[in-house]
Amino acid sequence: MSDSLERLYLAVLAARDLDPATSRTARLFQRGPSKMAKKLAEEAIEVVIDAVNGDSEAVIRESADLLYNLTVLWASAGVRPEDVWREMARREDMLGIAEKLPKSPMKLPKVASPRVAARRPIAALEGRVARKRH
Numbered sequence: 357m358s359d360s361l362e363r364l365y366l367a368v369l370a371a372r373d374l375d376p377a378t379s380r381t382a383r384l385f386q387r388g389p390s391k392m393a394k395k396l397a398e399e400a401i402e403v404v405i406d407a408v409n410g411d412s413e414a415v416i417r418e419s420a421d422l423l424y425n426l427t428v429l430w431a432s433a434g435v436r437p438e439d440v441w442r443e444m445a446r447r448e449d450m451l452g453i454a455e456k457l458p459k460s461p462m463k464l465p466k467v468a469s470p471r472v473a474a475r476r477p478i479a480a481l482e483g484r485v486a487r488k489r490h
């Protein structure tokens with residue numbers, strides 16, 4: 357999947373300077389980040405609605421639109437796909453799966469998986485709120 361997204365990202369970068377009259381991507385760049393954000397949010401809502409309605413074919417189509425609009429917003433924000441892959445790898449290294457880091461101190465599973473057991477205990481997690489000293 358990351359190859360497809362990276363190819364799409366390069367295509368979006370290439371389309372940025374095309375004629376907005378014929379290129380949707382160029383039109384999105386011309387209209388700026390707020391329009392890009394609006395389109396991304398719209399697509400996310402369409403995915404949600406289709407998923408709730410159990411229409412998996414529509415979820416597939418809208419997810420492709422969502423990923424397209426996400427790559428446009430990435431390009432506009434100066435974010436490259438590899439920046440996102442690196443963050444996901446960082447989370448996977450810390451947590452075993454690519455998920456958001458917990459806000460509160462992480463409770464390691466009681467029966468640690470071999471992978472977790474092999475890791476040094478994580479002394480502190482980024483973003484943890486420092487406890488007030490009484």
Ligand SMILES: N=c1c2ncn([C@@H]3O[C@H](COP(=O)(O)OP(=O)(O)OP(=O)(O)O)[C@@H](O)[C@H]3O)c2ncn1[C@@H]1O[C@H](COP(=O)(O)O)[C@@H](O)[C@H]1O
Nearest residue numbers: 364367368371374378379380381382398399420421424425
């Ligand atoms: N991958 C995509 C892609 N996916 C989705 N879309 C567009 O995203 C829109 C989906 O959003 P909507 O459901 O809101 O459709 P819409 O109602 O027509 O959009 P609006 O009228 O609301 O703006 C559709 O119009 C699709 O054409 C895409 N447009 C372009 N690309 C690729 O982007 C590159 C540049 O293409 P151009 O933008 O045509 O130069 C090429 O590689 C294209 O394949």
